[in-house]
Amino acid sequence: MTSKRVVIVGASRGIGQALVENFAKREGFEVVALSRNLAKMQADFVNLPAVKCFEFDLENDVRTQAEKIFSTIGEIDFLINNAGFLVNKPFQEISSQELQKSYQINLFGVFETVQAVISYLNPTISHIVNISSMGGFQGSMKFAGLSAYSTSKAALCSFTELFSEEYKASSIAMNCLCLGSVQTEMLAEAFPGYQAPLNTTQISEYISDFTINAHKYMKGKIIPLSLTNP
Template identity: 35%
Template sequence: MSSSSTAQRSGPVVLITGCSTGFGRELSLVALDRNYRVIATARRLETLADLQIAGADTLQLDVTAPPNELATFAEKAWKIHGQIDILINNAGYLLGGAIEEGTPSEVQAQYNTNLFGLLNTTNAFLPYLRNRKAGLIVNISSQGGCLNMAGAGLYCSTKAAVDSLSDCWSRELKEFGVKCVSIQPGMFRTAVSQSSNLHRGSNRIPFYTLPDTVISEYLKATNTEKGDPAKASVKIFDFIEANVKEGGVLPLRLPLGEDAFALLKQFYEERLAEMEKFKEWSLGTDFD
């Protein structure tokens, strides 16, 4: 499981889910370059062979496993170094199409991976983090958690829930010295649009045109996205190292990427303007 170079490392211990491709892989490489002790995980262990050679510990992990199996996994992972300083929940995929086009089993699978898998994996580690009174949880969400794009509604709804969980964890875990932040990436040149990471709802309904257009444009843009996942991964660790310290204050959510920052800023400004526009309908409901 461990390579000989792992034992020579002395930096913080970071466990990352979904390391076979994309952000998970890039985050692992950046952490290794900074002398972190990395525990890289994926559903298929063979996809992590190069990370193991580079110095990572590698473990098989299916985040959709039952909670009792995840508890066993957490115990095994914790024992590797006797601690985990940073848990990065990255595993996930995109279910595309109109919301109505997702079959019940497809919807359940989307939520099992993107939301319940993240929730159950985090819960498996929380007893250790609480007892140690230290640690950071980094949840890789998406700008879609706020933007709620047509054609990706089910995916976006899971990310909105991830943002909400992260907000609550940041408050609930504060008394234990455990921090939590939700990272909201924009469009990055990762493997999300590849067949293994992009699923299309199979209950196709020809009356929907907007979701088809959105997905078509998304696929056309594959490999032309301006976002560099390697640079983003460096930025994430720079952010962690600059802000996670004794007394340091983290934002609840961090937009990642020029597009995400601009679009999310616009989103919040429009919501505030909308609230003011319809203010008269919101007020006047208290007892006299």
């Protein structure tokens, strides 16, 4: 079986960590794990020979950092933009720094990572998956306190459509998954005591299958993944 290479941004904990573990168990995948916390990834993935880890910070000269990493790893089949930052605060209390950071990690960093990856993608077919949130999905139930987070995730949905229009004649597919709640440290920190209906193992199985297969059927789509209505 030909080996496929998947790059996962935000791989040190939560959904990203589960994604690395999921892909690493599948036959024929090389996994490139990116986050700021290199030491934790190297320790957690020490027994997974298919995994290579790199330090990567979405708040610092993203395009240059990404190009440096991508130029050393070889052709990329899949990119999952999974890193995220959530601030849960009343609208009036959100600082300029928190607003900037939300957009930097959830949108601008993704934008520049994608700019960097284009020339390293498999020229035959590739799939970029953006991880957004139900909070950023138009018409979904909204939650007070998430104005910085959910607007930045909505912008990520919009980016998916705009990129897809510009690259519609190319071999690059991009889709966006809007996740409902998943039990992770991010969720527990933002909503202490709340119990999500899904864990990281469950959602990572879905996201991995989607990444490997969905681009054969769709491009530029924003998919809500939620067990609640709306």
